[in-house]
Amino acid sequence: MIMQNSVDTIIELKNICKAYDDKTVVNNASLKIKRGEFVTLLGPSGCGKTTTLRMIAGFEMPTSGKIIFNGEDITNTPPHLRSVNTVFQKYALFPHLNVFNNIAFGLKLKTIPNGTKVNRKGETIQLFRKYTKAEIKEKVDNALKMVDLEDYGHRNVASLSGGQQQRVAIARALVNEPEVLLLDEPLGALDLKMRKDMQLELMDMHKRLGITFIYVTHDQEEALTMSDKIVVMRLGEIQQIATPEKVYDEPANAFVADFIGESTILSGVMLADYKVEFCDTVFECVDKGFKPNEPIDIIIRPEDLKILDKDNARSLISAEVISSVFKGDHYQVTVIAGGNELVAHDTETYDVGETVGLYIKPFDLHIMHKTRIINEIDTYVTGENLVEICGTDFECITDLPVGTPVKVYVDFDDVEITDDQSDGTIGANVLSSIYKGNYYQAILSTDDHYNFFADTDYEWLKGDRVGINIAPDKIIVEKRDEEESAAENTSENVVADETLEEYDRYKEEELLTSEEIAHLEADDNIANTLTPDSVDITSEKEDTQE
Amino acid sequence: MKAKSARKPFRLTKKAFGVPYILFLLLFVVIPLVLILVNAFLDSDNNLTLANFKIFFTSSSSLTVLGNSLLVGVITTLICIIIGYPVAYILSKMSSGKILVLLYVIPMGVNFLIRTLATKAIFIAMDIELGMGTVIFGMVYNYLPFMIMPLHTTLSSIDKSYMEAAQDLGADKATVFFKTTLPLSVSGVISGVTMVFIPTISTYAISQLLSNGKIFLFGDSIQLSFEQGMYGVGSIMSIVMLVFVLISNFIMNRFNRQGNSVRRSLW
Known part of the structure; x- marks a missing residue:
């Protein structure tokens, strides 16, 4: 095996x-x-x-x-x-060589086995030689033929069109007969x-x-x-x-679903095996093995959502049409059901305001674990009613003494995003913003590389600089038992990484006692031993698809 | 009324900014060149003659001086390439290369006569005999930055992906250099050669000062001719010099066009 x-x-x-x-x-x-x-x-x-x-x-x-x-x-x-040979994004054809010599570049450098000989000590020595001119010419001509550029050998590379340069770049890589061809966005510069x-x-x-x-x-x-x-x-x-x-x-998570193809992503609750609730309705599905009442993400591809008459018996939920846009071979129909927006593709158009029924096969409901259900940060109390979050003190309500290690929880709803960085307590960059039926879930990366998840009513532009505010009464502060947190880290690699980052931060600020450092270093080891696990996960992923 | 409307009113256009320069060129370049040409055909009594040509082309000493000048020019240029190329190459690989290049250029702010006199003083203090060696040293010292600057510009503007492509196709570090970096920097070498060779063959004072007048180069002899009132011979020499400058410029341009389709500016 x-x-x-x-x-x-x-x-x-x-x-x-x-x-x-x-x-x-x-x-x-x-x-x-x-x-x-x-x-x-x-x-x-x-x-x-x-x-x-x-x-x-x-x-x-x-x-x-x-x-x-x-x-x-x-x-x-x-x-x-x-x-391996590479086809570069901007081709990187040598401007001082013509097409033929560009392709021959690798061949001229190559040595090939050329018989063996026995030396005086009786050892067999492998001999090498370079390609002859005739061999190079034959190979280059074949490569040019392969990319349909037979008569272009003498041409200057600058005189070729983008598509032709692309072909020369491919020929130049393939003529060396690599075992693996690497292509770095080779078609990016070409027209559609x-x-x-x-x-x-x-x-x-x-x-x-x-x-x-x-x-x-x-x-x-x-x-x-x-x-x-x-x-x-x-x-x-x-x-x-x-x-x-x-x-x-079957996208692995909301990001993959959002990135690949169109989709509606909704938040829901897994009531029991094969039973999921979203849009205030319980649906049948084909997934199991979730915790009872676990919050999950549901992904629905527009072509899987069928629009029916409102009286149709198969209809699972009724909805109101809010827009219908012609897209050439289909209409993109947006409906509201149970307060959530859903997108469907249909061959027919519907009037805005019309009430319709929706049907979806249990098999087409893709259910995924949420990446995170609450923002959780390990930190310390830094003053009276103050905790440090991402390098800045936040006001909170706590009676724990200064220096106590704590866990801070902030609900997605309670992270306020401000347009202007200076209006927020800390600044962050928007990493992504995914529509979830009736709200956007934004991921904000602070300068400490902690990622805040925030549910907001507005779409935030990816890459924008924003501010983050959290109301004092929304910060849940819990005393953190260091032993316990270490034990928890073994169960979740991501958390371990965050702890490590935090450790580095604190080490820099020399806030930790040596004992605490030793402790966190133990975490470090745990994180290292964890890695083989993650390999298994990826290989499993691979196995299942084959 | 009519005449007034026919006259174009003065307007400050882009062309207007070119006028001072054109005047300057006329006054200090074109007119002197014409004067030199005219002088070349006049004897001391302002009669039309070809005697000046005869004097220059039959005197072995003036031809030796010309030969010496070309020799010094070639040697200086070669030394500048040998020293300048590795320096420019290393600087182009460094992130702080631009600043370091400035360090090479800043001394150029000091007048070359002062620098040359200082060099002379150092040689004398070190008891080094002034001669051909010291002249070439002075030349290299003066013109090296003119080699490094264009080379550095060219080398640092070569797209890194060419080197990566060469590596990818099986070239080791030395082959990458000789097969991509060197051919791609030919235009820089040519700029550098142009900027070193042409000034060295026409320069004066450096050779005189650094050889105590023992070595006499073409620039010096032109200066001497004019000083001695031999305007005709001096003019002929100037014309010969101009012809050499034009020839070398022409050769460099041809070379540049053949060697590299991507033309880069001098600097």
């Missing part, structure tokens, strides 16, 4: 982390790529997908973790010794029509050559069209590894 695994897997990333100075770009990414697969790294800009690709190519060294290629550890191998053509050509090439393609894109449609396997990334972390169908139909 293990043997077969190592033959099938061409590249394996093991707990790869990459940080520049203090900023983590890739966090604990583990991934197995099979020989001959077309794998796409998909995510919004800044999610670490390009950095991951560059680490595979060898241009960046991971801060920690391992890269295994064909069973060999290549983490510290320089790029020119790796059997050209992009569609190149997508098909790349897929065709992948099929013909049978080598592994690793493709980076932020275009979800491109990823869904081309890949055998999609790796969805966000903020340096892998969210889901699955086939395009699975990523679309």
Whole structure:
């Protein structure tokens, strides 16, 4: 089993982390790529997908973790010794060479085995030679033919169109017969029509050559069209590894659902196995294994939501149409049901204000754990009725003495976002804002890298700088037993990480006694021992989809 | 009335800002050039003659001086490339490279005569005999920044992805340098050569000062001719110098166009 695994897997990333100075770009990414697969790294800009690709190519060294290629550890191998070739985002064709010499660049450097000879000591020595001119010409001509540029060998690269440069870049990489081809948003600079053509050509090439393609894109449609396997990334972390169908139909979390395809995301409660409540109605579903009354997210794809007459017996819930927009091959109908907005695609249009019935198959209700149900921060009481949150003292109501370690809870509803950073007690950047039927759930990253979840009525623009306020009576302060919190950390890696960040912060400020430091360092170890667990999770994810 | 309306009223257009410069060019470049040309064909009594040409082209000493000047120019340029290229290369790799380049340029703010005199004083204090070696040292010292600046600009503007692409295609560090960095920086080398070679062949004073008058370069002999009132011969020499400057400029431009399709500005 293990043997077969190592033959099938061409590249394996093991707990790869990459940080520049203090900023983590890739966090604990583990991934197995099979020989001959077309794998796409998909995510919004800044999610670490390009950095991951560059680490595979060898241009960046991971801060920690391992890269295994064909069973060999290549983490510290320089790029020119790796059997991978890259198609760069802006092609990076050498301007001082013509098309032919650009493609021949790699071949001229390559040495190939050329028989063996026995030396005086009787040892057999492998001999190498360079390609001959004729061999290079033949290979380059074949590569040019493959990308339909037969007569362009003598041309200057600057005289080629974007699409032609793209083809030369692909030919230049493929002519070296790499085992893995890395493509860094190769179609980003092309116009739509050209992009569609190149997508098909790349897929065709992948099929013909049978080598592994690793493709980076932020275009979800491109990823869904081309890949055998999609790796969805966000903020340096892998969210889901699955086939395009699975990523679309069974997104691992609200982020994946929101990023890939259109969807309605609602908050609901799992009443019992196969029973979920949202929009003030109890629905049947196919999921089980949740805690009773656990708050969950529900994802509904617009094409799965059927609109019926209000009197139809199959109707599960009645709704009011608030808009109907023609989209070419369908109408996008927005309805309100039980105070929540839902989007459906239908071939017919409906009048605004019309009452309709809605039906959805139990199978099409995608239910997911919430990433978090309350903001929870481990901190200390810093003054009379003051706790420190993300580097700033917040007023609260507590009778605990100064210096007491505490856990602070803030409900999503109670995080107030202000337009102007200076109006808030602390500043933060909006990481995302997801519509959940009747409110937006925003994730705000403070300068301490703590992520606040906030439920608001308004949509906040991603990347905006905002302020955060919390009313004193909304901050729930609980005395924290250090032993207990350490024990809790073993159960949840994320919390452990947050504790570590906090530890660093406190160590800097020299607020901790040596005893406390020793204690938190123990947490550190726990976090380290946790990592193999997370590997299992990813590989499990992978296994289930195959 | 009619005449007035026909006259264009004066308006401050972009062209107006060019007028002072054009006047300056006329007064200090075009007119002197014409004077030199005219002088070349006049003898001391202002008669039309070709004798000046004969004097210059038949005197072995003036041709030796010309040869010496070209030799000093070539040697200085080569030394500047050998020293300047690695410096510019290292600086282009450093994040603080721009500031360090300034450190190379700031001494240029001091007048070259003062610097050369200071260099001379140092040589004398160190008991080093003044001669060809010290002249070339002075030349390199004076013109090195003109080599480093364009090289640094070119080297630091080369897209890093070219080096990555070369590495990706199997090139080790040395090959990356010789197959991408070096060819891509040819335009910078040419800018540097132009900015070092042309001034060195025409410079004066540096050679005189740093060799105690032993080594006489072309610039010095032009100066001497005019000082001695030999306007005709001096003019001929100036014209010869101009021809050399034009030729080298022409060669550099040709070279630049062939070597690199992406043309970069001098600085």
